[in-house]
Amino acid sequence: xxxxYGIDLGSSTLKIYLAGxxxxxxxxNVLAVIDKKRTIAIGDEAWDMAEKAPANxxxxxxxxxxxxxxxxxxxxxxxxxxxxxxxxxxKGVGIDILLAVPTYATQVEKMAxxxxxxSAAIKPKSVKVVDRPVADAxxxxxxxxxxxxxxxxxxxxxxxxxxxxxxxxxxxxxMLKIGGNTLDECIISxxxxxxxxxxGKKTAExxxxxxxxxxxxxxxxxxxMKAFGRDVISGLPGSFTIDSEFVYWAIKENLDRITDAVRxxxxxxxxxxxxxxxxxxxxxTGGDGAIKDLDKALSEATGLSVTVCDRGAESAAVxxxxxxxxxxxxxxxxDYMTVGKYE
Numbered sequence: 001x002x003x004x005y006g007i008d009l010g011s012s013t014l015k016i017y018l019a020g021x022x023x024x025x026x027x028x029n030v031l032a033v034i035d036k037k038r039t040i041a042i043g044d045e046a047w048d049m050a051e052k053a054p055a056n057x058x059x060x061x062x063x064x065x066x067x068x069x070x071x072x073x074x075x076x077x078x079x080x081x082x083x084x085x086x087x088x089x090x091k092g093v094g095i096d097i098l099l100a101v102p103t104y105a106t107q108v109e110k111m112a113x114x115x116x117x118x119s120a121a122i123k124p125k126s127v128k129v130v131d132r133p134v135a136d137a138x139x140x141x142x143x144x145x146x147x148x149x150x151x152x153x154x155x156x157x158x159x160x161x162x163x164x165x166x167x168x169x170x171x172x173x174x175m176l177k178i179g180g181n182t183l184d185e186c187i188i189s190x191x192x193x194x195x196x197x198x199x200g201k202k203t204a205e206x207x208x209x210x211x212x213x214x215x216x217x218x219x220x221x222x223x224x225m226k227a228f229g230r231d232v233i234s235g236l237p238g239s240f241t242i243d244s245e246f247v248y249w250a251i252k253e254n255l256d257r258i259t260d261a262v263r264x265x266x267x268x269x270x271x272x273x274x275x276x277x278x279x280x281x282x283x284x285t286g287g288d289g290a291i292k293d294l295d296k297a298l299s300e301a302t303g304l305s306v307t308v309c310d311r312g313a314e315s316a317a318v319x320x321x322x323x324x325x326x327x328x329x330x331x332x333x334x335d336y337m338t339v340g341k342y343e
Contacts, residue, residue: 006320012157133163139319149276281305
């Protein structure tokens, strides 16, 4: 019996799920290249080099908005990732693959993703694609086989997908060019403007994770942290103290745009579908779906219950794994390649 892997090519993190084993790979989707020629590291090891490596070493992000922007580099990441997986679980040649794809990926984009996998060293026997909102819903434990609509809000690194899923398919949805990276950039800009400090992407991400909130904190709820960067005036390294209220105002505008988009989604849903969502509520997934009080802010804006999915960053990959492990869920996957022959 061949092995089946679920792959979520996230802009920030590459997740790989092996049916029957669970998550076998979850690391930053980046690679470090020296002299524009040779890959010297991938994943978290490469991410550790970001903003620290000498000029001849570049840390590259091969996926943008859920779609590979650097095919050769993405193949390099996949080859190395499967080499590591193979050391523990056996070589991944001639395997079956389930691939999560963005809601509105075109047929050409889907075929390009499949051909990318076929060009990798794993040489899959078959590749099937699954809409990411469907994989998210299954990974969150939602029974979408029923004729019942649910809303999935996936806040990823570069995009936010807002989708209504019913009977195993995406009924309607939109994609915003707003994600965790957008919030990080807002924090970087606000810190430079207010504190006269330049901070890096890693520091901004740490600030967002620790202090990020979607509701203004009360005075007794404020938390602070010390951050480090370069003083704009002196040009020297230094530190400053930042609090959660400052971060709230820094990211508020973009979180409001997400909230407004969720409200506007009901204009595209039928009355019957809206009634379903009223009962089932909204499910928050994605790495930044867990921002503090985002569920409360969405609930106040829509009047609906909002559930933050456990391990939301991995829900799509977990959903792919469940599809691989449960034959009754296989019809959610669309066949794009069998034994190397494209249809």
